[in-house]
Amino acid sequence: MIRAYGILNDQIRPGDALLHGIPYPGVYVTDEDGVVVSKFFHDTYKKRDSPELLIDAALGRIELADDAPQAVGSDPEVKITAAVHGGKGSIRQGIRRQLVVRFELSPGLHLYGEPVPEGMVPTTVRASGPPGLVFEEPVLPPTEPLRLDALDLELRVWSGCFDIAVPFYPTGELASEVRPLDRDRAPIEVTVRYQACDDETCLLPRTEKLSLELPLDVIDIPSLAMHRGHGQREASYDGTPHLRRLMLRKIRAHPLGLLRFLGTNVRLELAAWRRRRKSSRETG
């Protein structure tokens, strides 16, 4: 099945008995006809899409929970809400969630998407957080055309209610999987710039700054010797019997595989030890 889809991790040699056969991880989301509508593959297996992000892709819209951490802007004509979607603040290295910026425009108003003629202000969203919180490029919804015959111009606009989503994930600096969380919340600053117009006149361009706090919480992981030292809360279920069965099955199928695996590990651990020694000499 993995081979049929062409996503076998082909950097792991067939002789690597304990790892060979794993896929490049990823997700396909299909419609009712089984046709792929979205797919998610990343440059590293550490980036994993949150369940909410996948459900949004299947639904084609973002369903925000009432208790999502959020902040609301001050413009009465353009209501702007910034919210973190899913997870109730739980955070883990590499898990991709979305910062959702929801625009609710008064009837008759529109905001501009790119490209805009000189002098007009396109809608932009920028987000920032503490070191180790990585924000990706904003995902913009499709625009509608707006034809201005008098100026012989066609503009791209949004109206009504629409969302701009900014996927984000923590790296090891903020929420490592190998040490406990060292803070219990993360501030997120969102800057939204836009200009609202109706078919005849424009309001002044505005910059809204929204601040929200993401309360951080750990997640449960199975109790497993090889994960000792992870910063997450160990749950009451024990992963050891499963891992033991997996190892035995792999070793039975490739009796020499374990030796090769151990050999590779010794070589890599030595290389890591040399790197550590070099860096401690350089710094100290």
Added chain:
Amino acid sequence: MTIERDELGFDAPAPLGHPGRVGLPAGHATGPAVGERLPDFVLPDAFGREIRFHADRDRAKAVVVFFRSAVW
């Protein structure tokens, strides 16, 4: 066990260069494209029952996840 941070900022309890830490190379194929029908498959579920993907999803939308460890 050695803990090292990779160039993308991710920590793992394995040294850099460990085969378990390699990522998807740029430009590598990632299977069926958006707009294609997902190729059918038959696989056992957690209870050993045979699941025929397209027949058994009964015209519902689906999320198909390929993962490499369930510890997350």
